[in-house]
Amino acid sequence: MEHLERLESESIYIIREAYRKYKKIAMLWSIGKDSTVLLHLARKAFYGHCPIPLVHIDTTFKIPEMITYRDKIAQEWGLKLVVGKNEEALRDGMNPERGRLDCCTALKTEGLQQIMAKHEFQGLLMGIRRDEEGSRGKERYFSPRNKDFEWNFKEQPPELWNQFQTEFPAGTHVRVHPLLHWTELNVWQYILHENIPVIDLYFSKNGKRYRSLGCAPCTAPITSEAKNVEEIIEELKNTRETERSGRAQDQVDAYAMQKLRVRGYM
Numbered sequence: 144m145e146h147l148e149r150l151e152s153e154s155i156y157i158i159r160e161a162y163r164k165y166k167k168i169a170m171l172w173s174i175g176k177d178s179t180v181l182l183h184l185a186r187k188a189f190y191g192h193c194p195i196p197l198v199h200i201d202t203t204f205k206i207p208e209m210i211t212y213r214d215k216i217a218q219e220w221g222l223k224l225v226v227g228k229n230e231e232a233l234r235d236g237m238n239p240e241r242g243r244l245d246c247c248t249a250l251k252t253e254g255l256q257q258i259m260a261k262h263e264f265q266g267l268l269m270g271i272r273r274d275e276e277g278s279r280g281k282e283r284y285f286s287p288r289n290k291d292f293e294w295n296f297k298e299q300p301p302e303l304w305n306q307f308q309t310e311f312p313a314g315t316h317v318r319v320h321p322l323l324h325w326t327e328l329n330v331w332q333y334i335l336h337e338n339i340p341v342i343d344l345y346f347s348k349n350g351k352r353y354r355s356l357g358c359a360p361c362t363a364p365i366t367s368e369a370k371n372v373e374e375i376i377e378e379l380k381n382t383r384e385t386e387r388s389g390r391a392q393d394q395v396d397a398y399a400m401q402k403l404r405v406r407g408y409m
Contacts, residue, residue, distance in 0.1 A: 227258030
């Protein structure tokens with residue numbers, strides 16, 4: 144538990160530093176385990192209340208249970224929920240059959256840009272982890288983007304000895320990643336330790352469960368008998384499958400996620 148406590152303390156420090164530094168900041172809540180742990184940490188950081196607005200980008204293709212869970216937790220915890228949609232792209236018929244990368248860009252990246260511009264949010268807290276996917280390993284805790292959210296992964300500020308660069312030119316969009324140093328196993332161990340309520344899509348039913356959550360047409364469950372958090376933890380200690388093996392957009396090409404993220408994807 145000492146390791147989890149250290150991870151928790153480091154992440155809470157980053158959350159508080161971001162809230163202190165940026166007057167207009169939001170938190171991305173994808174409904175998945177990582178962003179729900181981030182939400183739990185934010186509530187801990189501010190003594191049971193989350194003063195940071197939560198942004199959820201609804202592509203209209205999400206698994207229905209995700210929206211039910213979102214609304215239930217938002218009401219129970221008194222969260223300020225901001226839901227964004229790229230209405231123009233949806234009216235134009237955008238969907239995964241037009242190309243998964245194009246669909247992600249239109250419905251997720253552009254949908255996020257629209258809601259951030261509408262509310263004039265300067266920064267965005269996100270629950271990404273370096274171990275989840277290759278391009279995320281190039282991230283910083285405080286990661287600058289240009290005004291169009293474009294990410295130059297070759298020109299990121301150094302973060303040595305936990306000294307964070309938080310001063311950026313006016314107009315910079317800042318992504319803040321308090322869970323960057325966590326692993327998937329850490330996340331589930333913390334969920335168990337803190338008894339965090341996560342969506343039950345993660346738990347096996349009829350020999351299948353979701354390991355990573357996204358849009359229904361682009362997300363496949365894995366074969367698993369893990370029916371609770373303890374069993375998921377044991378499964379992770381022995382699996383060789385990658386966490387995002389069920390995410391179709393990752394399979395488009397070897398650099399699919401990096402291409403998306405350079406354009407501003409989550």
